[in-house]
Amino acid sequence: MSSGNSVGTGLRERKKAATRQALHEAAVRLAIEHGLDRVTVEAIADAAEVSRRTFSNYFASKEEALLYGDHARMCLLLEAVRARPADEAPWPVLTAAAVEVFQVLGTRDPKWIAQVRLVRRHPALAAQQVTTYTSMEDGLTAELSARGVTGPVRARLMAAAFMTSLRVAVQAYPDRTEGAPFIDVIREALATTGEGFRER
Incomplete structure (x- = not known):
């Protein structure tokens, strides 16, 4: 039964x-x-x-429906972070998880590029995208704390900075040279932001 x-x-x-x-x-x-x-x-x-x-x-809303792909990727991202080795340093964990999830977008899919440009033109879509990305901060903060990031403020700042870096990379990508892999933009954004979270 x-x-x-x-x-x-x-x-x-x-x-x-x-x-x-x-x-x-x-x-x-x-x-x-x-x-x-x-x-x-x-x-x-x-x-x-x-x-x-x-x-x-x-x-x-129609905005939420349009950006459902972003929500699905955020859920995959959190799963990828949780699956990383327990002894891996926090920022490399986030970077590796992002590369794993976003590398499938490396072929300049015209439909995805058009969607990104729609977000840039419409404040309602931009607001929905911010909501989608920040919705993952609680889960990431908890995971980073469990991985030894000292203090809830630092863990939340790291999670927020990570999500903001991804969103900025997405928004910047359509302006890059044709054929440039999206994952290179992700790596650049995360490497720049990660300077502030180097282990001491």
């Missing part, structure tokens, strides 16, 4: 994940094609072939 329940639960979770991804992809596609201001929640729901109510079960 329990095995059947597990299968059912797994299927429901996969269907939810598929619906969430479909809404996200519809939001990105419509915003790129028509501009964010012309896109409505109803249009996103229609494009994903779900109801307006279903949209509301997954996202609070």
Whole structure:
């Protein structure tokens, strides 16, 4: 009986994940094609072939739906940090986790670049992106404290500086020379910020 329940639960979770991804992809596609201001929640729901109510079960706004990819990467990032060796120094842990998660974006995906430029043009999207990135600070702070970062203030500052560096790298990337790997921008941003968190 329990095995059947597990299968059912797994299927429901996969269907939810598929619906969430479909809404996200519809939001990105419509915003790129028509501009964010012309896109409505109803249009996103229609494009994903779900109801307006279903949209509301997954996202609070069209901005949140559009930036769901960022949220998913942030969750993967926290998992990657937790999976690093326990004896690794804190800032190298963060850097290695970022490289692991973000290296898949190294091919200048036109859709992702267009999404980044949308964020730069629209304050509502920029605010949502800040919210998405800062939502990971509590988890990172706890992980850094567990790894020996002394004091809650330093651990939180490190987490916040790390997340800000990633966001700045994302925003700066479209202006880089065509073909430049995104991961190089990530490494540059983290190396610069990491100077302030060298172990003493």
